[in-house]
Amino acid sequence: MSTEDRALALVLGETRPEPGELATLFRALPPVEPGGLTGLWRGGVFDPDDRMARLLTRLRWYGKRFTDPENVDPLVCRTDDGALYTYDGMGSARLREVVRDGVASAAMIYDGRPIIDHFRRISADVLMGAMDAKGEAAVLYFHLTHQPVEP
Structure with missing residues (x-):
């Protein structure tokens, strides 16, 4: 199974991640x-028991x-x-674009908080x-799925 297939299986909740x-x-x-990130993205967490995941819930x-590289709403809620x-x-x-683990990729940097969300x-x-x-101490891993239109 490819890395992408395994990650997608976890996003879909088919299995739980190993430690x-x-x-x-x-x-x-x-x-x-x-x-390439313009638009609305629906989020989810891999570990609902994580402290930050419980806050998001x-x-x-x-x-x-x-909206564009300078204007991001990091927390869209219902x-x-x-x-x-x-x-x-x-x-x-x-x-x-920020380097994490030796790879330059898109990252969302909070304007007023010491938080960076790295994306792959x-x-x-x-x-x-x-x-x-x-x-x-821990990194919160999450997933985002692009939404073609706003609900």
Whole structure:
């Protein structure tokens, strides 16, 4: 099974990742061009028990919106009635190419927080992300799927 196939199986929830597998998969996936992320992306987490994943669940995190490299809504969430809104509690962000594990790829840098979300490509419409937050011992791995239209 290819790296991309294994990562996609995890995104689809077909199996659970083995310890350390997400980091290994992330390092093996190909890079993403920052300019290719425009639009709305629906998010999900691989480990719902992770502390940061539980916070995202409480916020009703839907995903991320990339308007252009300078204007990113890092936390798009849902209201009680299902409508989407931008959660402003973490501020905005921008896209840059950043090296992680020796590979230059698109990364979302929060404007006012010491957090970088690094991205790698699983398929044309699916990305794997690695949230690197200063002061956090663990990396939160997550996934994003491009949405052709806003719900």
